[in-house]
Amino acid sequence: MFLITHKKKLTQSVSMFKVKAPFIVKHAKPGQFVMLRIEQNGERIPLTIAESNHEDETITLIVQSAGATTKRLLELNTGDSIQDLAGPLGKPSKVTGLKRVCVVGGGVGCAIAYPIAKALRQEHTIVHTIIGFRNKELVFLEDEFKAVSNHMYLVTDNGSAGRKGFVTDILKELLLKGETYDEVIAIGPLIMMKMVSEMTKPYHIKTIVSMNPIMVDGTGMCGGCRVSVDHEMKFACVDGPEFDGHLVDFDEAIQRNKMYQEFEHEQYNDACKQK
Numbered sequence: 001m002f003l004i005t006h007k008k009k010l011t012q013s014v015s016m017f018k019v020k021a022p023f024i025v026k027h028a029k030p031g032q033f034v035m036l037r038i039e040q041n042g043e044r045i046p047l048t049i050a051e052s053n054h055e056d057e058t059i060t061l062i063v064q065s066a067g068a069t070t071k072r073l074l075e076l077n078t079g080d081s082i083q084d085l086a087g088p089l090g091k092p093s094k095v096t097g098l099k100r101v102c103v104v105g106g107g108v109g110c111a112i113a114y115p116i117a118k119a120l121r122q123e124h125t126i127v128h129t130i131i132g133f134r135n136k137e138l139v140f141l142e143d144e145f146k147a148v149s150n151h152m153y154l155v156t157d158n159g160s161a162g163r164k165g166f167v168t169d170i171l172k173e174l175l176l177k178g179e180t181y182d183e184v185i186a187i188g189p190l191i192m193m194k195m196v197s198e199m200t201k202p203y204h205i206k207t208i209v210s211m212n213p214i215m216v217d218g219t220g221m222c223g224g225c226r227v228s229v230d231h232e233m234k235f236a237c238v239d240g241p242e243f244d245g246h247l248v249d250f251d252e253a254i255q256r257n258k259m260y261q262e263f264e265h266e267q268y269n270d271a272c273k274q275k
Helices: 022-027 068-074 107-122 142-147 167-176 190-203 250-257 261-274
Strands: 002-009 014-020 033-037 045-053 058-064 084-089 100-106 126-133 151-156 183-187 206-210 226-229 232-235 242-244
Touching (some): 045 084, 100 190, 126 167, 142 151, 151 167, 167 190, 190 206, 226 250
Parallel strands (some): 100 126, 183 206
């Protein structure tokens, strides 16, 4: 069992958990994730390690209510325990040897983007960050991104916080102004990562995306997290989760992500009824 030592509500649908996990803390690096199971017969879900604290031996998980399991997880509080945490899993982000990087985060993808931006800054990299949300009520980690960025840009779809627009609007402006980057790192909804990758391709800027397909075991055995990269089949859990955005077949990934939407919707509604 893994003890929740602290819980903080970030928005109406997003909470941050600190969980005691000494072994995971010892080995975790930015970009890696854990497979979590709340209870003995529960569903396994992947969650990115937002932060590792060696002093109190905790990992930080940022969770958005998106399905039945995340809804149940958000109902837990400080002092409760989680049945299983397996990790760290996946390949860590490359954060060395880069001089200028633009990190683009969309929605809950900002929870994944933040530790990468922080690690890059610790390597004395010049970091520009662009974070986007649907509206002001959904914004989180704004101050944290400011603290690790040379320049930080906040946008919302309706303009209720930061600038009105999308993350791609800011990125387009920066590129047209002549900003150059060793890499652009985009993390968020598939369509957002696709648009960022298409935007950077003519500029020949290497673009890294973090894929978030359905995962069952996180070890490459189930095959549920298949993604096509440069016409080859890869598993996001062991070959990724980060890939070259210019080589990912986003249309296939988007189609695959729709396969379980109806089932997930039914499970979420059942979880709401049981409350």
